[in-house]
Every structure is written in C-alpha cells, then in structure tokens.
Amino acid sequence: MKAARSTLARGGWRMSFGGGNVPLYLGMAxxxxxxxxxxxxxxxxxxxxILQDATARISPPSLDHLFGTDxxxxxxxxRVIWGARVDLQICVFGVVFPFLIGTFAGGLAGFFGGWTDSLFMRLIDIVLAFPFLVLMLAIIAILGPGLGSFYLAMALVGWVSYARLIRAQFLVLKNADFVQAAVSLGYGPLRVMVRHLxxxxxxxxxxxxxxxxxxxxLNGAAISYLGLGVQPPTAEWGIMIAEGQSFISSAxxxxxxxxxAIVSLAMGFSLLADGLGEVLGVKE
Structure with a gap:
C-alpha cells in the first residue's frame, strides 16, 4: 500500500512541477x-x-455552413459537434466494461493460481484464437446492430488484455513482503487483493x-461504417464517413x-497514454 502511495505521490509531484510532460498536457487539452x-x-x-435542407445539398464550406453540407x-x-457525444460515449463505455471484467478475472487468476488460473487462461486462449475485429463482428451480427451490442462485444473480447496485465502483476506482487505481512496478520483474500495488491x-x-x-x-467508427453500430440519422463520425464515401471526389x-475529428481524438488519447506512462513510471 505504501508503495502505491509513494508511486502516486511521485507521479503527482512530477505532473504538477515537472513542467516538461508535453504529451500529457497536450493530450489532456x-x-x-x-x-x-x-x-x-x-x-x-x-x-x-438531423435537419435536412434539399436546397442546400452538397454545399461547399461557406459562411452559412462553415464545413459545408452533406x-x-x-x-x-x-453533425460533427453532436457526433462528439456519441463517439466519446463509445470511448468511455467501450473501455470501462472490459477494464472491470479483465481486472476482476486477472486478479482472481493471479492471486489464487491453480485451477482458477488455468480456467481463465484457457478462456483467454479461446478469445485470442480469433481475430479481434472478426470476433466482434460475429457477436454484433448475432445480437443485432446498435451501441448495446457493440459494448457487449467489446466487453466479451476486450477484457483479455486487462486480465493478462493484472494477472502478471498479481503473480509478481503476491510474493512481496508487504503482501506476506498482510496475510500473516490474518487479513482475508478480498482485503489483500483490494487493499494491498x-x-x-x-x-x-x-x-x-x-x-x-x-x-x-476506431472500432466503433468501423462498426458504424459497416452499418452495425449507431444507426442513421444519428450524428456519428463513422456514419458520416460512410455516407460521404460516394461523394469523396466531388465533396x-x-x-x-x-x-x-476521429484522428484528433485518437491522437489525444494516445498522447495522454504516453504522458501518464511517463508520470506513473509505467512502460506499455
């Protein structure tokens, strides 16, 4: 526990006073x-x-429409402004669900080992046996198009990366002195896992x-592009690209x-990851 606090304290000091972590600040911005x-x-x-205007179809950028019309x-x-709501929601929920499932599964596997570890590792092997996007498309095709299906597919496929990370860390840390001391004091497995590991x-x-x-x-945009994610006329960046592909040479x-918009938001998350890695002393 002290190790975690000291790491976070050092990270917080460097983030507040280091002044040289450009990727972190740029990503946050x-x-x-x-x-x-x-x-x-x-x-x-x-x-x-979603308001349609037949008199302004495929109008180039102008004072009336700064980025033109479709x-x-x-x-x-x-549509780009409103689409930010949908795509940010995709980023948040598409990460949170796999993060929670993977952390839970990886923690159990790494802490208890034995048949628990073998079970989760076999599940991970099964998921990794299929290409990521192909497996996602298969799940969404079975469940039907929509954001709910996308989130469930991401949870069922994306948890394995988090589980492997947490499992590896638990396998190393559970033999550390501070964990062995907590076990010697009679703390239960749940407390040791949650409070110390x-x-x-x-x-x-x-x-x-x-x-x-x-x-x-990118997966959310690709799924919407293929017509399996967000459905028209909802404003979403992947749908907008799909609708404009027939006019790419003329409009x-x-x-x-x-x-x-997709590139800039993706760059923001990538820069934030680099900056956080430097602050927290974590190598991806």
Whole structure:
C-alpha cells in the first residue's frame, strides 16, 4: 500500500512541477476540448444535426455552413459537434466494461493460481484464437446492430488484455513482503487483493486503457461504417464517413471533417497514454 502511495505521490509531484510532460498536457487539452464540445453541443451547433435542407445539398464550406453540407443538406459542423457525444460515449463505455471484467478475472487468476488460473487462461486462449475485429463482428451480427451490442462485444473480447496485465502483476506482487505481512496478520483474500495488491498492480492497466480508447474509437467508427453500430440519422463520425464515401471526389468535406475529428481524438488519447506512462513510471 505504501508503495502505491509513494508511486502516486511521485507521479503527482512530477505532473504538477515537472513542467516538461508535453504529451500529457497536450493530450489532456485535446480530450478536454472534445468533452467541452460534446457538453455544449446544444449551444455550439448552429443547426439541428438531423435537419435536412434539399436546397442546400452538397454545399461547399461557406459562411452559412462553415464545413459545408452533406448529400441530405445537413450541416456538417453541427453533425460533427453532436457526433462528439456519441463517439466519446463509445470511448468511455467501450473501455470501462472490459477494464472491470479483465481486472476482476486477472486478479482472481493471479492471486489464487491453480485451477482458477488455468480456467481463465484457457478462456483467454479461446478469445485470442480469433481475430479481434472478426470476433466482434460475429457477436454484433448475432445480437443485432446498435451501441448495446457493440459494448457487449467489446466487453466479451476486450477484457483479455486487462486480465493478462493484472494477472502478471498479481503473480509478481503476491510474493512481496508487504503482501506476506498482510496475510500473516490474518487479513482475508478480498482485503489483500483490494487493499494491498490492486493499488500497486492497476497503474499499468490505467495507462493501457488510454491507448485502448484509441482502438475502441476506431472500432466503433468501423462498426458504424459497416452499418452495425449507431444507426442513421444519428450524428456519428463513422456514419458520416460512410455516407460521404460516394461523394469523396466531388465533396471531400463530407468525409474529411469527421475523419479529422476521429484522428484528433485518437491522437489525444494516445498522447495522454504516453504522458501518464511517463508520470506513473509505467512502460506499455
């Protein structure tokens, strides 16, 4: 426990006074900006994101429509702003569920070992035997399109990375002196795992979750692009790219603007992961 506190204390000091962690601050700025845009979407969006205007179809960027309009006459800027809400939700829930499941499974496997470890490792081998995206598509195809199916597919497939990280840390730390001292004092397995092992083992998973958010964002956009995720006319960046692919040579802005939004948010999470890794002394 003291080891975790000292690590966090050093990390907090370096983050507050180090002044040289550019990736951390830049990543926080990018993600914070997108969260602010999503929060203020009703105020910032100049038009209704699903309002169609037949007289303004495929209009190039102008003073009336700063980023132009799509093939239905909908304002691209408004749809990107409202789409930030959906894509940020995808990043958050697409990471949280696998994180929780993987942490629970990896902690049990690493702490108890034996048949518990063998069971979870065989489950991990089964999941890893299939390509990630193919397995996700199969699960979503069975459950039906929608965000709920996407989150469940991410949870069923994405937990293995977190489980392997936590398991490896538990296997190393459970033989440490401070853990053996807690066991000698008669503390139960639950307390030892939650109070002593988890705070020291979870830092690597926290850093990895920031990088994983990039994969979740890209998978969410890909699933929506294929018509299995968010359904039209909801504003979502993957859907916008899919709708604009037929006009990419004549109306580049329909796909370029949401594409830039995806790239910028993914870059923000990637920079944040690098910055957190440096602050917490964790190598991915």
């Amino acid at each position: 990018i993600i914070g900006t997108w969260f602010l845009v999503a929060l203020l979407a009703p105020v910032l969006a100049p038009y209704d994101p 093939n239905f006459g909908r304002d691209i800027l408004s 988890l705070p020291n083992a979870i830092l690597g998973s926290v850093v990895f979750s920031m990088s994983d958010a990039v994969l979740v964002l 580049w802005w329909i796909t370029a603007v949401p594409g830039f």
